Amino acid sequence: MHDSHDNGPKVFGIVAEYDDPDAVLKAAKLAYAEGYREMDAYSPFPVHGLAEALGMHKTRLPWFTLAAGLTGAATGFLLQYIGNVWHYPYDIGGKQVFSWPMYLPITFEATILFAAFTTGFAMIFLNGLPMPYHAMFNAKNFDRATSDRFFLCIETKDRKFDAHKTREFLQRLQPKPLDVSEVSE
Amino acid sequence: MADSTITKDKPKMVNADRPELKPIEPLVLQPQTYETISDTIGSVILEKPQPPGWWLSVAGGFFFVCVLGLSITYLFVEGTGIWGINQPVGWGFAIINLVWWIGIGHAGTLISAILLLLRQDWRNAINRFAEAMTIFAVACAAMFPLLHAGRPWVIFFILPYPNTLALWPNFRSPLAWDVFAISTYGSVSLLFWYLGLIPDFAMLRDRAKNRAVKITYGIISLGWRGSAKHWLRYEMASLLLAGLSTPLVVSVHSIISFDFSIGIVPGWHTTIFPPYFVAGAIYAGFAMVLTIMLPVRSWYKLESLITLNHINNMSKLMLTTSLIVCYGYFSEAFFAWYSGNQYERFMMFNRMTGPYWPAYWMLLFCNFLVPQLLWSARIRVSQWPLWIITIVIGIGMWLERYVIVVTSLTRDFMPSLWGTYHGTIWDWHVRGHAGLLHFLYGALHPLPADDCRARGASYAAQGHGSRALSEG
Structure with a gap:
């Protein structure tokens, strides 16, 4: 109504x-x-339980993190595999070309990189930000909503x-x- | 923790003898309301003129940045021949500085991520400060591979990119891992820092009187309005990022240590390196946080937010990590002897009595003897002695890397290949970059000083549910 x-x-x-x-x-x-x-x-500042009191109990955010982490791991590993095994194998002292344990550090870093940036941006976009104008900014005293x-x-x-x-x-x-x-x- | 008040001159250590990190005083000194905390923080940025100490620090920093600029220009014109590097010592100050700076950065991530996961509420007032320090430290570190490469205009060769030669970096080399570790670390730190600042930028937007300032903060705060639903996602994101950063920070210095330990050079080829490097990183980082924070705290009169309790806790962490690092020194010496390997034994003998013996014993003095002073509760909270100790620690950690790089490379397996190494004046000039951190940090400092989470600490201190506000 x-x-x-x-x-x-x-x-x-x-x-x-x-x-x-x-x-x-x-x-x-x-x-x-x-x-x-x-x-x-x-x-x-975050008040514990406030979002739950308003009926919002959880967020989809962790799923974005998980998906991005897996994508990052695959990207990191395949980047090295394609580069050093398939595309241009180097023979260095006769060492095995597909020495996968040596690929783990970069795989790990790529996982973190993808997951962290996706988490950050997903948080911003799920929140509908950036939003320079919102009706609430017209509320009386709302400039104090960020301090007290x-x-x-x-x-x-x-x-x-x-x-x-x-x-x-x-x-x-x-x-x-x-x-x-x-x-x- | 409610009623013990503390004055600046006479620290009253209520439970100084207790080993656990229990607050010995409120995290935010009373009386503080949400409004007075916002005032304390906001006025530093928006209203107060900069104190004389700030101008002095920026002027000093600016001078050193000029020295740095000059040295880099000369380096690019002449090449790395102006440095002391030679055969067999190809890794000189550039690599020592890289390792030193990256290590320092780790304290920021430790404070913002690991202490968040461990629910150490006292971190709230210092985390932003430490995160900003991390970013500047990583920026300083990232400069050195660039300079060390000697031909900075082809530095992109280290990146995997499609090229007409169809060449790729050798991903089996720890030097290629460094590229990924440092760039991931730098960019994730920047992200973490910015996300943490969004609500603070919103607070500054709402407090700013000047229209241009207001619009600027409005843009960089992305229109944050403190909605409870946004806070839920925000807290979740903070937690996830902390969970991601914790293994990241451990991995970065481990990978840096692989640069050494994957090689077969005596003194480098050892499994203790990753944990020992990570502990050393945290140790040096806490020292650097205090080196910068102690003066800033007094210039900006932030004693009520960054209390003696915070300083006390950081000192204790410094002492703990110092003991871990010293265990590393002991273990290196023990296994050099116990391994029965003649090259390892010689390496340790050479460190202790060879041409670089002063560096080795100085490092033990700085990193083992001096930090023992921190067992004293009085010293942990006395500003001047503590400040001097933090500087000694900074020097000690630099010497540690110097000893590792130089003693091992100058005398490895074949006596006919031995050499000597000394930094030239240009090495030391590039070292002038130390001022760079101070300069940038001083110039940009007002941003990181603010922290909405400090308000949360006050809320928690008033006896409300602490979990709600232990992180933001």
Whole structure:
């Protein structure tokens, strides 16, 4: 149930502001219990359990790391195999051409290289970053979300969102938010 | 850990006699709120003018960078003949410096990755600092193979790339492994460092008053907004990267040690090299972190974030790794004798009494005797003595590599092939790059000083769940 203004900016959601990580964690749990799903919380540092309270329990990230690590291992090994065994074998003191234990250091380094960069970039892209503009930056006091304020935002796209009821719900929350305000897109 | 407060002049070591790394004081000195920590950190970067010590350090660094630039130019014009390298000593200062710098870099990765996995919360305030040091140390290290090659314009020959000669590097050589190890290490360190800085850049963006500064930080923070869902992935990424970096850092110095141990030269061909090199790397690295951190901590008045507790813990780690390294020295000497191999025995005899004996005994003085002072709790937290010890350790570790490279190469199997080696003035000038690290680090320092994780430490110190904030 969307709150539609005929004119003026579209509403993104309603935001409750806290100055304590435990309070925002509690608020998130209560909002989830109330049935809200399309919401997010913002904090200057990771608050353990906050994402879980919002209904996000795990991330696909480790699978990207695993896949990239295996790709890296294969690339590293094949690079050496193709180069030194198949394409241009060197005879050095009659040593065995396919001496695979000697290929392990580079195979290992390639595994780490691929896995690490994929992890870093996958984290950024799964988070939808870079995103220079986001509606939350319009929220009151949001410039303190990176130093000492904690925010819970229930978004208008939530099925249960209602401009008045949601605002009242947030205002009546215990612990009481410092402020509840509407944030526009 | 709650009520013990500590003053700068009179360190009160509550449990100095206990061997485990228990905090002897809060990780963040009270009273601190999230806001005051952000202020302490943010103002260093955004508001405060640079202290005189900073200008002095940058000026000194700049001078040495100029010396370095001059020496490199002359080197490229004349070739490596200006150095002291000869037959049989083809590996001179360039390789010694490479090994030394790479080792120093390892402390940063140890602090950021291994201590993260071990849940050592005290690392929070120093990790960014150490990570930045790693990057500069790796940059310094990477320069040396380039200079050592003598023809830097063909350095790309070491890379596997398609070429008309259809030639490939010899992947069975440890020198080819070095290329992969160092470049992976350098780039993964850079990635780790940048990802760690994203939330801090966001904090600076939000605190900056100047519009251009704000936009710059806005761009490099990628629009980070501290969403809980983002933090979940971010923490997972940190953990995965720490898990990947830990074996990486061990592999890098092991591979560097293979450069020596895969060869058959007496004194090099030994299985103790990989662990002994890795321990030495951590040892030298912690010394370098302290050498740089102690002055910066006092210039920028960061005593409340980088506490005596952190310094105490790092000193203890230095002492521990010193003992491991000394075990390496002992083991080298013992097995040289026990192996019954006449070349190995001669090598050790030659180290102790041959033409380079002062270097060997100096190295034992710097790396074995001097660090024993760290058994004293008072010395572990006294700034000046500790600072001097860290410099002595830095010198000691450089001498270690000097002894390994020079004594073995000057006198190996055939007396008719023996020679001598001494660095020329140009070797020492290139050594002036030591200032490079200080210069770059000094100039860029304000970025790494910041750490959102320090705020987490304060949260944990207030008795909340510590796991949430032990890493970011």
